[in-house]
Amino acid sequence: MAQVIKKKREQISYAGLPLAVYREVAAHLRQVEGVETGLIPQQVEQFDYKQSQVSGLWIEYADNLDAHKKGHLQDILDYYAGIYGTWRREQIEA
Template structure:
């Protein structure tokens, strides 16, 4: 994360998907609730992709985050702060790699 005041010349992603292994469902819901309070940010839960139940795995596939066109640098910083807070407590975030034909939809799990 850069503290530079100059705007970045590389475009920032407008949406992405993350997961944190072993993060409980309740914490994912808490994270989504926090992210939705940030101006210009939408967030939701991804469905679990595994067909086998594993008690040590989360019951969701992760979280999706989408920035509106009016989201400013402050909103992006706030999202980074929220994710860092939970990452420090539960482990590193990983990017979810999905097929291009799958949309990022909240299946009503939030």
């Protein structure tokens, strides 16, 4: 019988952050083994140049991801928070 691995999924967002920065953050997070990530499309009716083209990014990883990898993930997010400000981070359905 195959072992079921429980996954954790979070949404990370920062108001007004450009698409290029979200892509850069996602690329860095993907370097952590066991972490998957992707962009969440913007859900607005009308295009606005002052808004980001995405509403955030999702991060998914095993609930039992080891502490070193979780620390690396947090270090990456902290690095960008130091530049752009505090992230809005919330748990979402996996």
